[in-house]
Amino acid sequence: MKLSIIISVFLRDFRKQKKRIALTLLALGWGTISIMLLLGFGEGLQKQMTLNNKGMGENITILWGGRTLIPYKGMGKGRRIHFLPEDAEYLKKRVPEIDLIGGEYSSWGIKLKYGDHIFTNHVVGCTPEYESMRNFIPQNGGRMINALDMKDKRRVAFIGLKLKEKLYGDEDAVGKQVFVNSMPFTVVGVMIDKLQNNSYGGMDEDVFVMPATTFKAMFGNQYLDNIVYRPKNVSENRLVFEKINEALAAKYKFDPNDDEALSDWDTIEGSREFNNIMLGIKIFMGIIGGLTLLIAGVGVSNIMYVSIKERTREIGIKMAMGARKSFIMTQFLLEAMLITFSGGFGGMAISYIMTESFKRIPIDSQVLTFLGRPTISLEIGLIVITILSVMGIFSGLFPAIKAASVNPVESLRYE
Amino acid sequence: MIIEMNNISKVYQTGNVEFAALKEINLKLKRGDFVAIVGPSGSGKSTLMNLIGCLDLPTKGNYLLDGREVKHLSSNELAEVRNKKIGFVFQAFNLLPYATAFENVELPLLFAGVKSKNRKERVHEILEKVGLSDKMENKPTEMSGGEMQRVAIARAMANDPEIILADEPTGNLDSKSGAAIVDLFKELWKSGKTIIVITHDEKIAGQLPRIVKLKDGLIESNGYAN
Numbered sequence: 001m002k003l004s005i006i007i008s009v010f011l012r013d014f015r016k017q018k019k020r021i022a023l024t025l026l027a028l029g030w031g032t033i034s035i036m037l038l039l040g041f042g043e044g045l046q047k048q049m050t051l052n053n054k055g056m057g058e059n060i061t062i063l064w065g066g067r068t069l070i071p072y073k074g075m076g077k078g079r080r081i082h083f084l085p086e087d088a089e090y091l092k093k094r095v096p097e098i099d100l101i102g103g104e105y106s107s108w109g110i111k112l113k114y115g116d117h118i119f120t121n122h123v124v125g126c127t128p129e130y131e132s133m134r135n136f137i138p139q140n141g142g143r144m145i146n147a148l149d150m151k152d153k154r155r156v157a158f159i160g161l162k163l164k165e166k167l168y169g170d171e172d173a174v175g176k177q178v179f180v181n182s183m184p185f186t187v188v189g190v191m192i193d194k195l196q197n198n199s200y201g202g203m204d205e206d207v208f209v210m211p212a213t214t215f216k217a218m219f220g221n222q223y224l225d226n227i228v229y230r231p232k233n234v235s236e237n238r239l240v241f242e243k244i245n246e247a248l249a250a251k252y253k254f255d256p257n258d259d260e261a262l263s264d265w266d267t268i269e270g271s272r273e274f275n276n277i278m279l280g281i282k283i284f285m286g287i288i289g290g291l292t293l294l295i296a297g298v299g300v301s302n303i304m305y306v307s308i309k310e311r312t313r314e315i316g317i318k319m320a321m322g323a324r325k326s327f328i329m330t331q332f333l334l335e336a337m338l339i340t341f342s343g344g345f346g347g348m349a350i351s352y353i354m355t356e357s358f359k360r361i362p363i364d365s366q367v368l369t370f371l372g373r374p375t376i377s378l379e380i381g382l383i384v385i386t387i388l389s390v391m392g393i394f395s396g397l398f399p400a401i402k403a404a405s406v407n408p409v410e411s412l413r414y415e
Numbered sequence: 416m417i418i419e420m421n422n423i424s425k426v427y428q429t430g431n432v433e434f435a436a437l438k439e440i441n442l443k444l445k446r447g448d449f450v451a452i453v454g455p456s457g458s459g460k461s462t463l464m465n466l467i468g469c470l471d472l473p474t475k476g477n478y479l480l481d482g483r484e485v486k487h488l489s490s491n492e493l494a495e496v497r498n499k500k501i502g503f504v505f506q507a508f509n510l511l512p513y514a515t516a517f518e519n520v521e522l523p524l525l526f527a528g529v530k531s532k533n534r535k536e537r538v539h540e541i542l543e544k545v546g547l548s549d550k551m552e553n554k555p556t557e558m559s560g561g562e563m564q565r566v567a568i569a570r571a572m573a574n575d576p577e578i579i580l581a582d583e584p585t586g587n588l589d590s591k592s593g594a595a596i597v598d599l600f601k602e603l604w605k606s607g608k609t610i611i612v613i614t615h616d617e618k619i620a621g622q623l624p625r626i627v628k629l630k631d632g633l634i635e636s637n638g639y640a641n
């Protein structure tokens with residue numbers, strides 16, 4: 001039998017059964033909305049967290065010197081490992097898999113002064129590579145410290161946005177002077193407003209950056225506080241660390257197997273773990289939403305069963321008029337699918353409208369910068385459509401089989 | 416012979432209780448026969464009609480419909496027989512309550528895969544024949560019993576079947592509407608159909624050329640009127 005005929009009979013019958021369908025549509029819509037919003041919430045959370053995580057820098061590792069735990073070549077344990085400014089260059093030569101690397105000094109409690117604004121603040125001396133590695137990105141009209149600043153040990157400063165507001169208020173900061181322990185510096189750039197949820201040694205919005213060379217000349221620090229690097233290839237993060245470990249072990253004479261000689265914070269590894277956790281959260285949310293939808297699916301099945309009970313005579317009549325079993329089955333299957341998809345698509349549309357309008361509501365809250373806003377992606381859409389199809393088929397199949405097994409003689413017996 | 420039943424039995428099973436509604440009956444109908452099936456309530460008339468109409472299969476015996484052994488037909492073949500070869504008319508009309516007269520008559524044509532344009536023509540033609548051109552868009556609830564039964568006959572006729580089976584078609588009608596229905600069957604018979612009518616009404620049975628009398632699942636008498 002042609003599908004077009006099945007569909008035309010089905011549409012005709014369907015139109016006459018409106019009331020029964022409304023409630024199921026509601027349940028399906030609700031189920032779809034909850035699964036969409038739960039998944040969308042997970043997605044929004046992940047996006048926001050990823051964004052926040054990137055604030056400190058993407059795919060970087062921060063490296064500190066530690067204290068040896070294993071005696072090595074006649075030297076006792078407990079020896080401190082310190083990095084020298086030239087170590088960055090040294091490592092870059094020894095480990096070609098490094099993309100960018102730079103050393104960093106930092107010092108707390110430094111007096112900053114502009115006009116009558118005086119603060120004690122955190123000061124960092126670093127290299128131009130930090131612009132890319134640590135997202136020290138200047139606002140328009142300014143710049144980060146550059147190679148020439150480094151070479152000439154210029155007294156220039158690149159400052160965080162909050163620090164700029166503390167020092168200069170609404171005034172333009174670029175080109176202005178600031179005194180660092182009574183030494184005049186010129187502000188060459190102000191950092192853009194960025195989201196950041198992890199840090200080592202202070203938030204970037206508070207930072208005061210000067211060239212590492214200037215820092216060394218001014219404060220006389222012999223050792224770097226830490227090194228930051230980024231591998232060329234994200235997947236080689238652990239290899240790069242192993243090579244760096246070996247190179248430094250050779251230079252500073254510690255056992256390469258000494259886990260305490262260096263300490264590293266590998267954000268690539270961190271985000272891998274983070275993504276796994278997020279996947280877990282999404283699966284969890286998906287299961288909760290899926291269960292809600294499953295209940296709606298049982299509802300569809302139930303309504304189909306009731307519908308068959310009420311329509312046995314109709315089924316019997318159709319069989320007496322020469323309808324094949326497959327026709328009866330297809331009709332009920334189609335009906336279940338149509339109900340499922342109408343409810344499902346309705347729910348999807350409502351969820352989409354909800355998340356889109358939520359995006360447009362201008363709420364500026366701490367909660368949102370942490371949780372993000374629910375986002376519905378194509379991926380979520382496809383997942384939900386797949387679930388709906390499987391559900392539609394299953395909630396229709398068993399009722400359909402039952403409908404096709406109706407005994408026409410029984411159903412037509414005159415009471 | 417269009418219908419040939421040999422030693423047909425039908426046993427219903429309700430739980431552990433078996434009940435023989437038909438007991439090894441033999442029945443032969445020629446093409447163009449017009450038969451009344453009579454007998455007391457519970458004698459097996461409807462059971463017999465369901466078997467003839469391939470709506471049900473016998474427990475025992477052979478049934479040749481137009482020379483084909485019915486028990487060898489597949490479920491789809493049986494559906495096709497019911498669709499093309501047989502037209503059913505019931506006491507309770509059995510129209511789809513939510514569908515119009517047009518849609519009800521259209522149903523067997525849909526199952527036969529007739530194209531939309533031809534369906535429409537055929538439904539119009541046949542509803543005109545039963546005198547219901549003006550009730551085409553009416554639902555069963557908006558029609559009288561006589562009108563509903565005429566829609567049902569039009570539906571039974573849709574695919575121009577050779578055999579019309581009617582189970583107490585006048586049982587729910589007043590005598591005037593009933594007479595009109597009987598007249599319709601007579602017309603169909605004259606056009607060459609084989610018609611089997613179950614009836615309680617002696618007056619109706621008396622008008623038909625052949626009467627089969629059932630009692631307790633057996634054929635009590637079977638003969639042509641003079």
Ligand SMILES: Nc1ncnc2c1ncn2[C@@H]1O[C@H](COP(=O)(O)OP(=O)(O)O)[C@@H](O)[C@H]1O
Pocket residue numbers: 410427428429434435436454455456457458459460461462463
């Ligand atoms: N599906 C069934 N299950 C059990 N018994 C049935 C069934 N159909 C009919 N019967 C029984 O078979 C007998 C014949 O029924 P039926 O053919 O409907 O009689 P009639 O149409 O002559 O009144 C009755 O006793 C009835 O109760």
Ligand SMILES: [Mg+2]
Pocket residue numbers: 460461462582
């Ligand atoms: Mg009966």
